[in-house]
Amino acid sequence: xxxxxxxxxxAMVFLATGICAAEVPxxxxxxxxxxxxxxxxxxxxNSTENESLILTVAEQEDRIFAGNITYNxxxxxxxxxxxxxxxxxxxxxxxxxxxxxxYSLGTIISKDEIELIYLxxxxxxxxxxxxxxxxxxYAVGVIDNE
Numbered sequence: 001x002x003x004x005x006x007x008x009x010x011a012m013v014f015l016a017t018g019i020c021a022a023e024v025p026x027x028x029x030x031x032x033x034x035x036x037x038x039x040x041x042x043x044x045x046n047s048t049e050n051e052s053l054i055l056t057v058a059e060q061e062d063r064i065f066a067g068n069i070t071y072n073x074x075x076x077x078x079x080x081x082x083x084x085x086x087x088x089x090x091x092x093x094x095x096x097x098x099x100x101x102x103y104s105l106g107t108i109i110s111k112d113e114i115e116l117i118y119l120x121x122x123x124x125x126x127x128x129x130x131x132x133x134x135x136x137x138y139a140v141g142v143i144d145n146e
Contacts, residue, residue, distance in 0.1 A: 022091030025108055027065050028138035031055040037118075037128035050074050053130055055116075058138070063087040069098065104130075 032054050034047040047053070051074050057067040063086055070080040085096035087108075094106030094114065102120035109115060112134040120126045 022089060024063055024087060025091055025111070026060065026137075027057045027087070027108075027114075028060050029057060029134045030136040031057070031114065031132040031134050033130055033132035035118075035128045035130045037126060039126040040124055048074055053132065055130075055132055102126075 032052055034051075035053055036047075037045050039045065050072075052072045054070040054072065055067065056070070057065050059066045064084070065087070066082070066084045068080055068082050070078055072078055081098050081100045083096050083098045083104075085094055085104075087094060092108045094104070094108065094116065096104040096106065096116065098104070101122075102118055104116040104118045106114050106116040114132050116128075116130040116132065118126070118128040118130065
């Protein structure tokens, strides 16, 4: 009877280890997509075909990553800022802090698709839902077209 309990305990340990150790997804690359937003004083807005959001993940070490966000707006001006982020233990949840202001919480939908929900508080509060698709990946420091 004792060997059965030892075997059962050992099997549970191996199963729990497999459940807890989610594979870390590779986010390196260039992501682009559209957004729906609400900004204080401006109301609701959607990106147009002349507007885009470009998220570049330039560095990643394990679950920590960093990069830059660029907004190509209708009047052709580009606004951008740097960010840092982390991948949750589940291997699907994203947490991003932008250097100027605001945070994004996200979900990895697939290898090449993510959704981010941006939040900024204060007198210029805003919220946005971004749907991004990877258009290029980084491999060993070189951009590869996929």
